Amino acid sequence: MQAAASTAPAILAAARRHAPARKRGCRQRSRAACVVIRAAPGPLFDVTAAPGAGRVDWHAVKSDLLDLFSRSQSVWPADYGTYAPFFVRLAWHNSGSYRVADGRGGAEGGRQRFDPERSWQDNTNLDKARNLLAPLKLKHGPALSWGDLFILSGTVAIEAMGGPVLGFCGGRIDDQDGSDSLALGPSPEQRSFHPCPVNGNCTPPLGAVAVGETKSLIYVDPEGHMGVPDPVRSAADVRWTFAGMAMNDTETVALIGGGHAFGKTHGACPAGAGALPRDDPANPWPGLCGSGRAADAFTSGIEGPWTTRPTRWDNEYFHNAFASSPAALDSAFAAAWYKLVTRDMGPHARCVGPWVPPPQPFQFPLPKPPPEPVDYAEVWAALHKGADPLLPAADAAALAYGCAASYRYTDNQGGCDGARIRFSPEVDFPANAGALEAIGKLRGVKKAFGARLSWADLITLAGHAAVAPHSGPMPFCGGRTDATDGAGSRWLQPLSAPSSAAYFKEHPTGLTAREVLAVWAAASRAVAATRRPPADFFRWVALATPTEVAEMPADLRVVHDDAELREAALDFASDPAAHKALLAKAWPRLMSLGRFDGPASSPCDDPAATLMLPPTDAPAPRASSH
Numbered sequence: 001m002q003a004a005a006s007t008a009p010a011i012l013a014a015a016r017r018h019a020p021a022r023k024r025g026c027r028q029r030s031r032a033a034c035v036v037i038r039a040a041p042g043p044l045f046d047v048t049a050a051p052g053a054g055r056v057d058w059h060a061v062k063s064d065l066l067d068l069f070s071r072s073q074s075v076w077p078a079d080y081g082t083y084a085p086f087f088v089r090l091a092w093h094n095s096g097s098y099r100v101a102d103g104r105g106g107a108e109g110g111r112q113r114f115d116p117e118r119s120w121q122d123n124t125n126l127d128k129a130r131n132l133l134a135p136l137k138l139k140h141g142p143a144l145s146w147g148d149l150f151i152l153s154g155t156v157a158i159e160a161m162g163g164p165v166l167g168f169c170g171g172r173i174d175d176q177d178g179s180d181s182l183a184l185g186p187s188p189e190q191r192s193f194h195p196c197p198v199n200g201n202c203t204p205p206l207g208a209v210a211v212g213e214t215k216s217l218i219y220v221d222p223e224g225h226m227g228v229p230d231p232v233r234s235a236a237d238v239r240w241t242f243a244g245m246a247m248n249d250t251e252t253v254a255l256i257g258g259g260h261a262f263g264k265t266h267g268a269c270p271a272g273a274g275a276l277p278r279d280d281p282a283n284p285w286p287g288l289c290g291s292g293r294a295a296d297a298f299t300s301g302i303e304g305p306w307t308t309r310p311t312r313w314d315n316e317y318f319h320n321a322f323a324s325s326p327a328a329l330d331s332a333f334a335a336a337w338y339k340l341v342t343r344d345m346g347p348h349a350r351c352v353g354p355w356v357p358p359p360q361p362f363q364f365p366l367p368k369p370p371p372e373p374v375d376y377a378e379v380w381a382a383l384h385k386g387a388d389p390l391l392p393a394a395d396a397a398a399l400a401y402g403c404a405a406s407y408r409y410t411d412n413q414g415g416c417d418g419a420r421i422r423f424s425p426e427v428d429f430p431a432n433a434g435a436l437e438a439i440g441k442l443r444g445v446k447k448a449f450g451a452r453l454s455w456a457d458l459i460t461l462a463g464h465a466a467v468a469p470h471s472g473p474m475p476f477c478g479g480r481t482d483a484t485d486g487a488g489s490r491w492l493q494p495l496s497a498p499s500s501a502a503y504f505k506e507h508p509t510g511l512t513a514r515e516v517l518a519v520w521a522a523a524s525r526a527v528a529a530t531r532r533p534p535a536d537f538f539r540w541v542a543l544a545t546p547t548e549v550a551e552m553p554a555d556l557r558v559v560h561d562d563a564e565l566r567e568a569a570l571d572f573a574s575d576p577a578a579h580k581a582l583l584a585k586a587w588p589r590l591m592s593l594g595r596f597d598g599p600a601s602s603p604c605d606d607p608a609a610t611l612m613l614p615p616t617d618a619p620a621p622r623a624s625s626h
Contacts, residue, residue: 055143056170058152058353064136065156076128077294080311083132084157085263090129091154092259093122094147095341097184100246100491101205103410103508104183106344107172110146114178116187118284119276124299125266125285127277129153147172151341161262163313164334167357169342171350171599180410201226205244222300246343246362251336257317258333264305269298335360346412349596364488366418369481374452376461376478376611382445383465391441393466394528399438400463400591401523402431403456406492407593409510414492415594416480419456423486429493434525456480460591461613467522468614470534471584476613477592477604498524498555501562509593514568515586517559522583526553534580539573542566 069087072078079085094112097105111117113130133149148170159165182189185206196202220241225233242252269289277284290296307316315329339362345351348359359365383390391399403421406414420426427435439459446458457480464476496503498520504513511519521527527537541559544552549560559565572579592604603609 056140056148056353058168058170058355061136061140061144061149061152062156064139065153066160068132068136069157069160073132075293076125076132079264079294082161082311083129084160085310086129086132087153087157088259088262089154090126091151091157091341093126094150095344096245097181098246098340098344098411099184099205099244100343100411101244102183102495103344103408103413103491104180104205106411107147107151107341108344109175109180110150110172111175111178111181112150113146114175114181115278116185117178117181119278124273125297127284145172145174147174155337155341158262158313158337161311161313163258163261164330166334166338168353168355169338169345169348169351170353170356172345173600222302245340247336247339250332251339254329254332254336255340257315258313258329258337260306260317261310261313261315262306263310265302266297266299267301267303269296271298272301273298344411347594347596350412350599352599364413364418364483366481366483369479370452370454372452374449374457374478376457376476376613379445379449379453379458379461380465380613382448383462390445391438391462391466393469394525395434395438395441396462396466397523397528398525399435400460400466401519402429402435403459403463404590404593405431405494405507405509406489407590408492408508409593410508412594412596413488414508416456416460416591417595418481418483418488419454419459420483420486420489421459422455423483423489426486426489426492431494431497454480454482456482463523463591464587464613467519467583467587470522471580471587473612473614474584474588475604475610476588477595477602477610479603479609480595498526499553499558501558501565504558504562504565509590511586511590513564515582515589517565517568518572518579518583519586519590522587524555526555530556534583535573535576538569538579542569542573 065087069078069082069084072081072083091107094107094110097117099105112123112126117123118127130146130150133153137144137146137149151172152168152170155165155168183193184190185194190206194202194206196206220234220237221227224230225237238252238256239249242255247255269287269292271288273285274280274288274292275284275286280286286292287296287298289298292298307314309316315326318329338357339360342351342360343362346363348356348363348365399421400416403416403419406416406421406426408414421432421435422439426432439455442458442462446453446455449458457478460480461476461478464474468474494503494508496506498504504516504520507513507516509516521534521537530537530540532540540548541552541556544560549557552560559569592602595602595604597603
């Protein structure tokens with residue numbers, strides 16, 4: 001292992017030097033600054049492009065992977081003469097960190113290269129798999145992300161061993177550090193936001209097994225629930241953990257049985273694997289017996305293959321389930337594997353490459369936009385007919401904000417495209433109180449324009465009109481479409497309320513705290529109820545007397561009580577033009593979240609797809625909140 005220890009860090013360091021920056025000025029450990037390339041891509045939003053996903057020669061990468069599988073190397077000899085099972089494990093463990101409750105984890109970002117993920121015990125010796133891939137990463141350059149390489153290696157490996165494969169979705173964008181995995185644990189962030197007082201009895205969004213200082217497992221304790229070999233309680237842990245990855249029972253069984261058709265475990269060394277990467281990054285997991293490799297290797301503590309043919313696909317792992325129908329396992333495993341490694345990518349439109357299958361149910365595909373485009377200037381005029389607006393500005397802004405703020409950058413789910421706020425469960429979220437009534441007041445406009453106008457465009461355009469008096473003209477990008485049900489919204493309810501500072505500082509959209517404060521103040525009914533224009537509101541909330549603070553609703557009081565939010569409010573009050581400019585930039589960004597036509601591109605990137613509203617020849621929109 002000394003040879004591997006001396007060369008691998010240099011190879012990986014060189015690969016990182018060639019990796020593209022995700023965003024100019026991206027600050028390490030600052031999610032809000034680093035996430036914008038995924039949250040709101042395109043020139044309209046001043047971010048860099050995706051790392052050349054369209055320039056990858058995918059067939060050449062696949063050919064190189066197949067060659068790598070069969071070339072056993074002395075630094076880490078291949079079991080049974082092939083690395084294919086090793087890369088199935090690599091892909092699985094990159095993807096299996098995904099949790100549907102908050103969208104965190106998954107392979108996008110390629111964060112297994114960094115702590116905390118690289119030092120999880122479940123990932124023992126996967127540094128060797130990443131080292132084996134490093135020359136391929138260098139050869140194919142920055143166009144090929146680590147995240148895509150990890151997943152493609154596992155998918156090609158399954159196919160090479162005769163397994164069923166549905167396809168491959170490329171386009172993952174690498175992170176520059178492991179900060180987005182800190183909430184997964186073990187870390188102070190995880191212990192603060194998602195503590196697990198009893199190791200092994202964690203609650204969602206954590207899995208069944210604790211992620212504490214002494215046990216860093218992705219799935220379940222192999223020794224049984226709480227270390228007790230109780231099959232019944234272990235089965236409950238398995239179901240709970242896989243459900244947390246959005247898997248049903250069929251998918252869970254197919255993944256467990258199909259995944260364990262390949263490879264072997266390593267536990268011949270009773271002394272263990274040795275130091276974690278965070279403790280000895282130069283020589284992690286060296287193995288404390290003999291050479292630490294091959295027959296001396298230690299990974300899980302168990303020794304031996306799962307089946308009698310560990311390099312060929314079959315259903316031998318099952319003694320009864322699927323035994324009479326191998327075809328059923330083929331179909332179930334292919335679909336479940338693709339879901340496992342792709343769920344965190346978000347919409348099908350982000351996928352690139354020659355092997356992308358049709359949209360799958362877990363991607364919640366939307367219908368195509370109306371074929372006959374509507375004239376949005378005409379819709380704008382219809383919204384402003386008469387002496388009073390059809391929908392009070394406070395209601396219109398709140399409706400559009402609630403519709404768009406369902407987006408979460410962690411797995412690119414949600415957003416107002418689809419207008420799922422019309423359906424349960426989204427319309428029932430406490431934050432969306434009054435949404436149905438607001439939608440009802442827009443039905444006349446929707447009926448007048450018929451199928452040419454989607455509900456999603458109408459809702460965002462009405463919100464645009466409500467905010468424009470405070471922001472000035474903003475770019476509006478139409479072309480949204482409507483979902484037929486509320487599928488896909490189940491897990492999108494915000495985990496914190498505006499009464500918490502975390503709502504602003506850790507907003508699921510990935511906007512900065514100041515951006516969230518700016519757009520929230522324009523859309524909050526509580527702010528509208530103060531009857532103060534923005535500059536006056538920010539001055540009042542920042543400089544309020546103790547009596548005024550005591551009488552404030554909780555979601556206004558937090559702006560006064562939190563030092564950073566209060567400072568932002570003072571800045572907005574002292575420089576209304578700066579607030580106006582930030583709002584004019586952040587609001588259209590928020591309204592476009594979740595719309596993709598590539599890994600990091602949006603239909604709104606094309607200036608021809610946007611329209612400045614209000615039109616220069618239109619009457620100024622009214623700022624009435626009532």
